[in-house]
Amino acid sequence: MKPETQSDKTADTNESNTRGLPRGVLQVDETLIKRHLDQVVLSTVEQTLNALLEQEAEQLCGAARHERSEHRKDYRAGHYERQYQTKSGEVTLRMPKLRKLPFETAIIERYRRRESSVEEALVEMYLAGVSVRRVEDITEALWGSRVSPSTLSELNQKIAGQIDSWRSRPIEGRHAYVYLDGIWLRRSWGGEVRNVSILVAVGVNAEGYREVLGVEEGTKEDKASWQNFLRRLKERGLQGVKLFISDKCLGLVESLAEFYPEALHQRCAVHFYRNVWSLVPSGKVREVAAMLKAIHASEDRDAARIKAAQVVAKLREMKLPAAAHLVETGIDETLNYYNYPSQHWRSLRTNNPLERLMREIRRRTRAVGAFPDGNSALILVCARLRHIAGSQWGQKRYMDMGHLNDHILQNNRQAA
Numbered sequence: 001m002k003p004e005t006q007s008d009k010t011a012d013t014n015e016s017n018t019r020g021l022p023r024g025v026l027q028v029d030e031t032l033i034k035r036h037l038d039q040v041v042l043s044t045v046e047q048t049l050n051a052l053l054e055q056e057a058e059q060l061c062g063a064a065r066h067e068r069s070e071h072r073k074d075y076r077a078g079h080y081e082r083q084y085q086t087k088s089g090e091v092t093l094r095m096p097k098l099r100k101l102p103f104e105t106a107i108i109e110r111y112r113r114r115e116s117s118v119e120e121a122l123v124e125m126y127l128a129g130v131s132v133r134r135v136e137d138i139t140e141a142l143w144g145s146r147v148s149p150s151t152l153s154e155l156n157q158k159i160a161g162q163i164d165s166w167r168s169r170p171i172e173g174r175h176a177y178v179y180l181d182g183i184w185l186r187r188s189w190g191g192e193v194r195n196v197s198i199l200v201a202v203g204v205n206a207e208g209y210r211e212v213l214g215v216e217e218g219t220k221e222d223k224a225s226w227q228n229f230l231r232r233l234k235e236r237g238l239q240g241v242k243l244f245i246s247d248k249c250l251g252l253v254e255s256l257a258e259f260y261p262e263a264l265h266q267r268c269a270v271h272f273y274r275n276v277w278s279l280v281p282s283g284k285v286r287e288v289a290a291m292l293k294a295i296h297a298s299e300d301r302d303a304a305r306i307k308a309a310q311v312v313a314k315l316r317e318m319k320l321p322a323a324a325h326l327v328e329t330g331i332d333e334t335l336n337y338y339n340y341p342s343q344h345w346r347s348l349r350t351n352n353p354l355e356r357l358m359r360e361i362r363r364r365t366r367a368v369g370a371f372p373d374g375n376s377a378l379i380l381v382c383a384r385l386r387h388i389a390g391s392q393w394g395q396k397r398y399m400d401m402g403h404l405n406d407h408i409l410q411n412n413r414q415a416a
Helices: 006-018 030-061 116-127 132-143 149-157 160-168 223-235 252-259 269-277 282-295 301-317 321-334 342-348 352-366 374-389 402-415
Strands: 076-086 089-098 175-189 192-205 210-218 243-246 264-267
Touching: 030 076, 030 089, 160 210, 160 374, 175 210, 175 342, 175 352, 175 374, 192 223, 192 352, 192 374, 210 223, 210 374, 223 252, 264 269, 264 321, 269 282, 269 321, 282 301, 282 321, 301 321, 342 402, 352 374
Parallel strands: 175 243, 243 264
Antiparallel strands: 076 089, 175 192, 192 210
16 A cells, blocks of 8 residues: 555645535634734834834935935934834834934834833733733733833832822712721831831722722831821811721720721721630630620620620630630620611621722732832832722722611601
């Protein structure tokens, strides 16, 4: 038998690929066509930009190349090549040189290496939470070249002013509920790596939408840091606060009484549970957890207090005096949400709405390690929070504040 050749194999493959198709139908390799179109587009972009540069050089000289004219102001002196990044890929520009006049082009800013749309895309990817390494991979896949981390850092410095303006903007309207929390990050400080806290405030406005109200750097989560943070919020116009929701951070509750004496403080129930569990043997945590959750499942504040007294007695029977004492002395701090509409209880009982944001910040900053300074940490956290606030998170109504208005009217009638 005649041995099978490569051409026979190719023919068999083509025949199997076209089997079952109507006669006369051609197969198209979409990958090859797309690759060819990309090359055509890139070549067209390169030719167009170089043609525009040539026209600018002629206008500066006052005459075309080799043209004799009494209006000529200068002569050509060759060109130099420069790489330029576009959305279609990297192109080679032939930058004209003149003998006397400097060549200043209006098409491409001097020393710019990529078009503004590419820069905007890089910044948006970074602020949306994409890591620097991932941004490098994406730019190589989309535009054929990698963008260095230093270049990306330079681009992000451009938005520092916007971030500062966003952080310092006036707080408009009234915010009945405000969530407070802090996150610890690592930064370089005097040649050492130290912890730095970023304090965050999120409020619910009169229409029921969530807003990021404030982001500040604190040396640590102490009374002085919280005082400075709350003072800034008040100076920027935060008003109408009925309830602050947070963990019992050091100095926070005292600072709230100083700046917003009429507002109540709701201690996060989940954080309170964790404080109690730290005083309970691991084998009994599940049982104690069920007892604590039963307190906050009560129909009103009075019922919750009765249930809490029963839990305290039960803990003493279980030989857990420290846990019993903490529940007895601290449970009232976790029951202030009962003063507000029952439709809002689930959202006011814990600091979970802000905790979820903090987890997203930790996910984004974990890859950074230690920040070079506190300002860089603050900018990244603010940029990420601003991006989240502009997404569905901030565009979806979180609460129906009509329930609060009805609740206030009812209380006023009863008081009258």
